[in-house]
Amino acid sequence: KNQVEQSPQSLIILEGKNCTLQCNYTVSPFSNLRWYKQDTGRGPVSLTIMTFSENTKSNGRYTATLDADTKQSSLHITASQLSDSASYICVVTPTLNTDKLIFGTGTRLQVFP
Amino acid sequence: NAGVTQTPKFRILKIGQSMTLQCTQDMNHNYMYWYRQDPGMGLKLIYYSVGAGITDKGEVPNGYNVSRSTTEDFPLRLELAAPSQTSVYFCASSMRPGGGGKGTQYFGPGTRLLVL
Numbered sequence: 001k002n003q004v005e006q007s008p009q010s011l012i013i014l015e016g017k018n019c020t021l022q023c024n025y026t027v028s029p030f031s032n033l034r035w036y037k038q039d040t041g042r043g044p045v046s047l048t049i050m051t052f053s054e055n056t057k058s059n060g061r062y063t064a065t066l067d068a069d070t071k072q073s074s075l076h077i078t079a080s081q082l083s084d085s086a087s088y089i090c091v092v093t094p095t096l097n098t099d100k101l102i103f104g105t106g107t108r109l110q111v112f113p
Numbered sequence: 114n115a116g117v118t119q120t121p122k123f124r125i126l127k128i129g130q131s132m133t134l135q136c137t138q139d140m141n142h143n144y145m146y147w148y149r150q151d152p153g154m155g156l157k158l159i160y161y162s163v164g165a166g167i168t169d170k171g172e173v174p175n176g177y178n179v180s181r182s183t184t185e186d187f188p189l190r191l192e193l194a195a196p197s198q199t200s201v202y203f204c205a206s207s208m209r210p211g212g213g214g215k216g217t218q219y220f221g222p223g224t225r226l227l228v229l
Contacts, residue, residue, distance in 0.1 A: 043220030
């Protein structure tokens with residue numbers, strides 16, 4: 001069964017600290033993997049996207065890595081800010097032209113001053 | 114561009130009532146989607162459309178209906194609302210299927226629905 005699992009479920013860090021969120025997937029075949037940020041009460045917004053041939057992708061203080069062999073991805077946030085408080089969702093696309101994406105349950109990050 | 118807009122933002126329904134959730138996008142995207150997001154769960158696809166006049170079921174279509182008469186609009190209809198339909202509903206659109214390749218899906222702000 002195609003699944004995307006994220007850990008931890010929730011995380012609390014202090015402003016200025018770094019953190020890493022994990023995503024493990026069992027989706028096969030695999031086309032690409034995206035990380036979305038979802039602020040409370042808002043829709044998800046794309047942060048990064050990686051195809052199966054890419055190992056890393058950065059977007060400002062956000063860096064995503066992908067290991068297609070172990071089917072793992074991580075999202076690293078550097079020098080966290082209060083505005084990073086949100087849910088981060090890992091989304092896997094099984095094949096290139098599919099409308100049916102596989103969503104993880106998300107990691108809820110809270111950054112405190 | 115306003116992107117993807119949804120109305121209403123919040124609604125309370127009684128069991129058995131019906132309503133339509135509105136979704137409009139101004140990016141000329143062919144592909145549009147309706148998802149529901151329940152607490153602690155990943156987004157689930159309800160219905161999707163690959164263009165005007167074409168719709169198809171997603172993972173959890175029971176209790177919902179959709180139509181796509183124009184490229185811009187993709188309303189979601191709830192008939193005979195049930196407590197199990199209490200959720201946050203997101204509409205999304207994309208240029209290619211599922212966002213495709215290096216593209217992405219653009220999400221609306223969501224509609225929070227409570228069925229009592």
